[in-house]
Amino acid sequence: MASATKPQSTASGVFFEGETARNTRGLLRIIILCTIAATAVASRLFSVIRFESIIHEFDPWFNFRATKYLVQNGFYDFWDWFDDRTWHPLGRVTGGTLYPGLMVTSGAIWHALRAISLPVDIRNICVLLAPGFSGLTAFASYLLTSELSDSPSAGLLAAIFMGIAPGYISRSVAGSYDNEAIAIFLLVFTFYLWIKAVKEGSVMWGAFAALFYGYMVSAWGGYVFITNLLPLHAFVLICMGRFSPRLYVSYTTWYALGTLASMQIPFVGFLPIRSSEHMSALGVFGLLQLVGFTDYIRQQLPSKQFQLLLRTLVLVIFVVAFGLLVLLTVSGTIAPWTGRFYSLWDTGYAKIHIPIIASVSEHQPTAWPAFFFDLNMLIWLFPAGVYMCFRSLKDEQVFVVIYAVLASYFAGVMVRLMLTLTPVVCIAAAMALSQILDTFLVAGEPAEPIEAPSTKTNDAKDKTVPGIPEVLRSTKGPLVGIYSYMSKAMITGAVTCYLLLFVMHCTWVTSNAYSSPSVVLASRLPDGSQHIIDDYREAYYWLRQNTKPDAKVMSWWDYGYQIGGMADRPTLVDNNTWNNTHIATVGKAMSSREEVSYPIMRQHEVDYVLVVFGGLLGYSGDDINKFLWMIRIAEGIWPDEVKERDFFTSRGEYRVDDEAPPAMKNSLMYKMSYYNFDKLFPAGQAQDRVRGSRLPAQGPELSTVEEAFTSENWIVRIYKVKDLDNLGRSHQDAGAFEKGNKKKKAGKRKGARVLRVD
């Protein structure tokens, strides 16, 4: 607070004077910030009010399950938790393969509330964690911005922007209990501490930065962004010839402590010294030592030649070290970039080599409407703000520029990384807007306000290193101020309108786009009232109540976490896609004929198979639409047994009706989706409302699995895998025998047999 107050007193000292003034302003600021935080929280509660306090989507369900495990079994059990209820039969070393920050945070909150005998259900804590932290994020971005800009209003503007910007809300509404929920706060706050450290060159702030960096590492894989951004900042500063003891102290403190802190997370372990993502930090650390050394020497002995020698020496060492890094990387001592990060640079990479990463919707590139949708007018205030950073290019403003460019690149490549862009957009936009407001909101003769900015430019002058041209073209000439009240009123009015529009936009986006917990679907009845479609939970709860506790459920990996969380049954694969082969196995089982799938399912002790089918309701996110990915991933491992081309018609269409190719019609997935579906309709009228195509008059026959449960709107269908036939026949025979047309089937089956041999 104090740090933010200082510039304030000079800027609008017109109105108040002295101590009382600062106190009143401080109080005002606190009140405003509290209101902003409240707004940030409130604007994320749509889903709770419309639906209920429920965990959203997919990954949050795992985090929720992990949190419950932590709360029940204590921290140490959680730390080395081997989960045998997922990835059957492999299991997963969950304790060592997750970022525990989120769970530990909510666990701590839970215990704290216990301590003051407020026994709050852990679910509610998990649901409300993200909104709560968004309030803190707003506060953090206030602090950061106040460090970056001299304007008193910039910080508050940044806070409110951060509080309600949809780009951030999208991952932090109540119930989206994901790592990002706390990670963004940690990101912004770490940056704040870093800037503080660089400005003051104090070990304390550097240590704090390292501390929060460690927290960030424990919370989100995106910590790598910080790990590379801070070194880049330092590097650029050095290149600008702005090396200073402040930089040296803050960076070395941060790197040494931060690295140690990050290595405490089992999942990270020795990555900081073994993997390419972290090498830049290490390299800059080394470089700083060199530069610091030379700097020191230079001060000691002024001999020209010696300095030249020294400089070359340093250059050589640098080059050698760099070459060594490259060598280590090539030789494999240092792990190469992991796929997810590598695909950020080589944008075509994932599509070809890692279909699983490419198949995830949030890893797609971002089209411009998404940017505008998530940031509205900030997106065009953003460049202006970046430009203003160049006006008095202090160390911290260099940081903003770098952050801006990098983050906007990443956000362009991956929709998901809009999240890392949002803070800097809010900050820059706030700086631009506050500049306008400060210029046009001064109620006085244009004589007075000259003082403040001119002093500003002055202290900017002595801060920045001489030799770099001082002024931007747009800031030549002395600052005069605005003369006519008319123009002041006009601009102020316009800006106010824009801000109001922005608020409305944010509210609209939040309530329409980001507030449905994809577990519960809402539909409107003809009379406009809301009708809730709750098929997922219906089916999951059926599993939970009426199957034996260790019944293995096979489904596509999207639903793994939800089954684990809601049905509480072991699954074969889930959203933690660590084992491509296992997923491909499921893909193969789904996309092959029953004769092929059945042995696979037996080998994996599958008891139930769960498919999602939207054909009755027109729910487009169903398995038949995801089917191609299953095929592709399976084809990656068994190119000879599963061929994507077989699932397209000769004209290369993807169809489910009569023209559907045999491979499609015989696949387990197709059969399970459409089994008995035709019986709902008059003969031959069966209609798939998603694909919008009429189904074959003769519905598919199932022999190795039997329908166990189908939810009310047919969205979730669960099948029981039959036991081996007790007469030792194949299920086809058994089924055929009951039908009584044994001969005809036998003939067909022989053909199948032959195929199965090779």
Add this chain to the structure above:
Amino acid sequence: MRISQFFTAALLPFSALAAKKPTGDRFQDSNAAQLANGRPLQLDDKSYDALTKGPRDYSVAVLLTALDARFSCTLCKAFQPEWEMLGKQWSKGDKKAESRLVFGTLDFLDGKQTFQSMALQTAPVLLLFRPTTGPNAYNDPIPARFDFSSGTDKAEPIHTWLSRQLPNVPHPPFVRPLNYLKIGVTITIVLGVITFIAAAWPVFMPIIQNRNLWAALSLIAVLLFTSGHMFNHIRKVPYVAGDGKGGISYFAGGFQNQFGLETQIVAGMYGILAFATISLALKVPRIADPRAQQIAVFVWGGVILGMYSFLLSVFRIKNGGYPFWLPPF
């Protein structure tokens, strides 16, 4: 192209001869021929049939392609050199010809009948005829067919595919030859640039240190990225598309796709808005003359209003249900 045809002409009698020879077996000769001119055999209908007709104790990999400009088969052209490289390396790879694999290329112009007989709509198509007799004979006569639908135009996948299709025979490795010329060029260029900079340092320094330059660069970068340029780059979207009735539509329908031109327009709008903002914030208060300043304020305020409202209207095109708007648009 012409050269290859010439080669074919030169080769045809030879291979036909070889095929006719009662004593010599087809594999030896074709393999010899392949080694002779260091690329896959250039086949036509006759030699194709001769080479692939059973009984066969060797395997044949034939690429059915359409290289002629008329068919404008980019994939064929892109893939041809890779194919030849692969064939060459393979046949060189096992001198003793243990893999007993012959590489052949059948261009559409030379093999119309073959194409028609197989009712091929698309090219290229890679067929692998596995041996019908001999140690590793294969029981079904249908040739294996490589799927180009994934759009690969590299030799490695083909090599792995062949290796998988032909088990228990030696697979000579495929190594992509280093392009020394390219490397050399890059090195020289880099060195040149470095020397140039070193030479022109005094001139260069102020340019590097020019703040306006850096500002411009970073602004351009930011505008590019935030207007979805990376999307164009990755999804390879068309620059602009025609609407049904002759004109061109600047804005793609739908939230999740866009045109190249569209993004540039958007970037432009952002740029103008940002510039207007900057002028209002920094330039206007530095205008000494009250009247000029008044006018400037009006102008820039107007520009922002107009642009923003236009931007909103554009966004309404993309996203139908969007309720907000500003006058005048």
Add this chain to the structure above:
Amino acid sequence: MRLLLPWALLGSAVFSLADPSANAAQDSQKTVDSAAAPPQHFRNINLVRNINLEKSYARETINVVVENIDSKPQSEYYFPFERGQIKRIGGLEAKDKKQPERTGFTAEIAALDQTSATEYYKITFPAALKPNEQITLSITYVSLQSLDPLPAKIEQSDKQYVRHGFSAYAPSAYTTLKQKTKLKLPTTDVPDAVKLAASLNAEGKEDPQRQGTTFTYGPYGELPAGAVEEVSVRYEFTKPLTHSTRLERDIEVSHWGGNIAFEERHWLTNRAAELKNQFSRVIHQQLQYYNPPTSALKELKFPLAVGSMDPYFTDDIGNVSTSRFRSNAREANLELKPRYPLFGKWNYSFRVGWNADLAKYLRGAGGDKFVLKVPFFEGPKQAEGVAYEKVITRVILPEGSTNVEYTTSLPLVDESVTKHYTFMDTAGRTMLELTALNVVDDQRDIQLVISYDYPFAARFRKPISIFAAVAAVFAITAVVRSLDVSIGRKTKSS
């Protein structure tokens, strides 16, 4: 409260037992010691036994004229059950048929000989019966899980048949001169009822006699003690056999808010016949149009007390949206649909809760004394009846309320008074926990009356403690802020 005191000691021993199998243990806990096999003090002159099978459990009423054939006055009448059966018997009570208002009859399990196959309920008369004097006892009880579907697996659209097995001779520890057994069935569709030889019958008629939906076994002549003649009837009962393995009920009283909050946690299972094939949604939806009687449990109706407010219906994974609440001046009906229809052997566990105005349930009894009167349990009211294996009711009284006393007419097996901490309690709230076994939904309206003291001062414990805490926090911060821990020379910082 009559015979609870001895068990209160055992309370902790059986407190945490959840599964029904524990009931046997508890029942045998709940005994009074006594010497040998029941002495033949009595003789049953005439006995008429009615078995009512209209619901999903059997309710039996035995009217018997008992005569004391001993030389001394006797007051302890024994009533036998098989060892297996007795743990499913609930709500056994005896009355004087002639003068029902006469109270003081007690019934409890008497474990005479652990090895014998028979266990006894001991009924104690309010006043001993003099020699050769007669009394007309009316003994009623319900036996849970006494209907079993036969065949055990049916198609989704089939009718369901259940079988009830019992002894044609009424259970008795004494010689019985004359007796008969009447069965009341819900339907006339009775495929088989075991026939007995006419020779056994006193009047030599064919056995059983049937008129409409009632069957009559007997009359039979003189029979020795413990005579048994196994028979069974099998009849159509296409309704769910709703069975609750456990019901937990919380009642939370708040004087501040003037509100009383109820919450019930149910663990239901449907004992009906299993599906022969797996569940098929198509058939289910086709049957929806004309909905025929089915053995699937589709809906639960909670008739709540008028004035109940803001109910909720959730289960382990959140809110269940398929519920309806109709509330007006005359009624407050909560109609719940489970997430899925419960077919045979399917389970469903859920929780419902609602609030009500405290004034309706609580009245001050002068000074700090208050009397609370609530139903012991509520739960769904189904036409075919619901049987509860175990009901645990917890009444959470306000923080600081003391000397709790209660009465209820429902036989209990366990009671305990503990503390419950919530909402920043410092001392904890007094919580009374009562457990009853083998209860049926007919007993919904049995009331539980609790009286307790709630001193006026206790109301201000919480606000004061919170205030103190906050003040402490402020004080500490003030002290900490005043400290200057900076190293190096002092700088002026705001």
